[in-house]
Amino acid sequence: MFGIQLNEQQRLASLHKDGPAIVLAVAGAGKTTTLCTRTANLITKHKINPKKIKTMTFSRAAARDMKERFIKLFGEHIRHIHDVEFSTIHSFAYSVIAYYYRQKNIPLIIIENEKEEVNKYYILKDIFKTVNHEYITEEQLEELLTQITYIKNMMLKTEEIEEIKTTIKNFALIFETYENIKKEKHYIDYDDMLTVMYNILIHEPQLLKALQNKYDYWQVDEFQDTSIIQYEILKLLAEPNNNLFCVGDDDQTLYSWRGSYPKILLDFPKAFKEAKVYFMEENYRSTQDIIKLSNRVISLNEQRYKKNIFTQKGKGLPVFIEEFNNEKTQIKTIIEEIKQKKQLHEVAILFRNNFSAIPFIDSFQENNIPFYIREHKMSFLKHWIVKDIVSFIEFAYRPWDLELFNNIYYKLNAFLSKQSILHVVQQLEKMDATERGEINVFDILLTYPHLKYYQKDRILRIKYDFDVFRRQNTNSFMHFIRKRLKYDEYLGKQDLTSEEVVNNTIGTLEYLASNVTTGLDFIDKINGLKSLVEEASRNKQKGVILSTIHSAKGLEFDDVYVIDVINGVLPNTSSLNQLKKYEDSSEFEEERRAFYVALTRARKQLKICSIKKRFENITEESIFLKEVKQILNINQLKPNIRSKEIDIDTTKIDMNAYKKGKQLKHKAFGKGCIVMLDDSIATVDFDSVGTKKVDIKTCIKYGLLI
Numbered sequence: 001m002f003g004i005q006l007n008e009q010q011r012l013a014s015l016h017k018d019g020p021a022i023v024l025a026v027a028g029a030g031k032t033t034t035l036c037t038r039t040a041n042l043i044t045k046h047k048i049n050p051k052k053i054k055t056m057t058f059s060r061a062a063a064r065d066m067k068e069r070f071i072k073l074f075g076e077h078i079r080h081i082h083d084v085e086f087s088t089i090h091s092f093a094y095s096v097i098a099y100y101y102r103q104k105n106i107p108l109i110i111i112e113n114e115k116e117e118v119n120k121y122y123i124l125k126d127i128f129k130t131v132n133h134e135y136i137t138e139e140q141l142e143e144l145l146t147q148i149t150y151i152k153n154m155m156l157k158t159e160e161i162e163e164i165k166t167t168i169k170n171f172a173l174i175f176e177t178y179e180n181i182k183k184e185k186h187y188i189d190y191d192d193m194l195t196v197m198y199n200i201l202i203h204e205p206q207l208l209k210a211l212q213n214k215y216d217y218w219q220v221d222e223f224q225d226t227s228i229i230q231y232e233i234l235k236l237l238a239e240p241n242n243n244l245f246c247v248g249d250d251d252q253t254l255y256s257w258r259g260s261y262p263k264i265l266l267d268f269p270k271a272f273k274e275a276k277v278y279f280m281e282e283n284y285r286s287t288q289d290i291i292k293l294s295n296r297v298i299s300l301n302e303q304r305y306k307k308n309i310f311t312q313k314g315k316g317l318p319v320f321i322e323e324f325n326n327e328k329t330q331i332k333t334i335i336e337e338i339k340q341k342k343q344l345h346e347v348a349i350l351f352r353n354n355f356s357a358i359p360f361i362d363s364f365q366e367n368n369i370p371f372y373i374r375e376h377k378m379s380f381l382k383h384w385i386v387k388d389i390v391s392f393i394e395f396a397y398r399p400w401d402l403e404l405f406n407n408i409y410y411k412l413n414a415f416l417s418k419q420s421i422l423h424v425v426q427q428l429e430k431m432d433a434t435e436r437g438e439i440n441v442f443d444i445l446l447t448y449p450h451l452k453y454y455q456k457d458r459i460l461r462i463k464y465d466f467d468v469f470r471r472q473n474t475n476s477f478m479h480f481i482r483k484r485l486k487y488d489e490y491l492g493k494q495d496l497t498s499e500e501v502v503n504n505t506i507g508t509l510e511y512l513a514s515n516v517t518t519g520l521d522f523i524d525k526i527n528g529l530k531s532l533v534e535e536a537s538r539n540k541q542k543g544v545i546l547s548t549i550h551s552a553k554g555l556e557f558d559d560v561y562v563i564d565v566i567n568g569v570l571p572n573t574s575s576l577n578q579l580k581k582y583e584d585s586s587e588f589e590e591e592r593r594a595f596y597v598a599l600t601r602a603r604k605q606l607k608i609c610s611i612k613k614r615f616e617n618i619t620e621e622s623i624f625l626k627e628v629k630q631i632l633n634i635n636q637l638k639p640n641i642r643s644k645e646i647d648i649d650t651t652k653i654d655m656n657a658y659k660k661g662k663q664l665k666h667k668a669f670g671k672g673c674i675v676m677l678d679d680s681i682a683t684v685d686f687d688s689v690g691t692k693k694v695d696i697k698t699c700i701k702y703g704l705l706i
């Protein structure tokens, strides 16, 4: 009726009206489409008030996308279409808590914002210091936060919390203290939104009843990422009619670290005996080659329900594997290819970690290529190592700035005591503003009477180094900070849970540093990137999409590049360690699911990109890439992809024709033009079949080059 030709399972699911139902489906099977159609059916066919339908999904961006899609599909048919609510369970919980606290006159203090005086980061750092008598590292703080999220989402009991695997000393005590402080002061963090809401629903039957009456139909997209507490909340809300309609795919579970519990998806029919189950295995998104590969990849996971994804679409373009020499050639090649594309918003670059995006953002800006970032939180730019490097450089130019000095003095390997710093503060207090603006903190430090001779030596040395560095004003600042100021040694001493993150952060900074001429330029670049990221994530302009795989869930694009497919990134180091040390494959399988999600985002063209060197370090081939090569039997194809031994006379190449993008004719593929020349390989964009790699000898033979 709405112009979409649904298949039988989709049709039945979209006509489902009352009682619980679950749609178990493969990627691209039309789960979201079915959920939207069902919503439209409820409104138009069964005359349900749009305000009575509540749909929830895993992220704010996903909720917004779903609403846009719903309006695009059914805007013409439904009058009050904007009344249908799409949200995350967290934002729904927040609105309930805010209402309840208002009624009870309880102050509601959210402690998520790092910039506010009271925030969870500060509280946890403080508790850690009191309990363990030492400062928490950024890595430990991250681990602590992840574990708190996990405990809350899994509704773990005290004895289970004590059993939890962690490197944090006195974890259970820290957790308990944190909970007590929040309770006493009415502080609420992100995870509490769920636990507090759950407790309200349990203890306030009237409010629960009101919510049950407010909505008649509850729907959940991406149900595989629902945690235990979210599930418990949903069950309470859906009572007594249990009009709970959920769609999901266990192969796309990506958030088990934060308590996603796909067993819920598969146990749904047991929990709701009267539940209707709909299965969907036909993919409507991608061409055959993409689907065949994705299916084979995910079939290598053991912890899954077997399904067989298929498509009726044509074979399409072959899946490309691109093995670049380093990150620079990866960027250069992809950018050159992108420049030839007409619909940039149909091109997505997907990555496992957001530091992979930084060099791309930098190059997109240089090449004037519009782009949109799905991730508003580019954690790389907020990373403590980035802050440290910026503080070092700024201090070199502002040696009187005590605040900067406070950020770095204990990272200089000078073993400075708190008393020596206090001495500096006291001396500064005696000076007037003009004097203060002219001194060098090191000079004051040297007047501290209790300095040991080796400390004096080190301070003089560091002061001298900073002076030389400032005078020279070159781009060797990374070397200066890492080697001369011995920041690498400081990093080596840190109790780091993720060496991978440190190496990649330093590597990315080295990459950015290689493109500037002075330390000050570098700071400008970092600040520029920060505003660029903010701008590009706010404005949903029609540009290339840069997204983590996690944020790309639910989306689709004509062309997809999955970049940095190397061991230590995809799959990540932690999953590889778990696998090697403990033969525990659960994390590794989650990484494979992430890879699967990335592959299945592509409609027409899929390129899996790896690099042999990353920031000058030799990389290890991704297990996933090896698997893909085996599946595609790529070793046989390899000579066609990169034919190394061609002896060509480069003087015969008409570079002008290439640069002007002159159209030339290939015997097999028809008209095309070369978009990129790399060693002995040309990337040719053919009108009929899209981009192909052709060795130059063939180009010459077929007249693409003369």
Ligand SMILES: Nc1ncnc2c1ncn2[C@@H]1O[C@H](COP(=O)(O)OP(=O)(O)OP(=O)(O)O)[C@@H](O)[C@H]1O
Binding pocket: 004, 005, 006, 007, 010, 025, 026, 027, 028, 029, 030, 031, 032, 033, 034, 249, 252, 283, 284, 285, 553, 554, 555, 556, 600
């Ligand atoms: N019956 C159909 N006929 C034609 N196209 C369809 C049909 N069902 C879905 N599609 C199209 O298939 C694509 C995938 O649909 P949708 O995003 O709803 O799948 P999904 O199961 O939610 O995907 P995923 O879980 O991978 O995010 C969309 O472009 C959608 O328009």
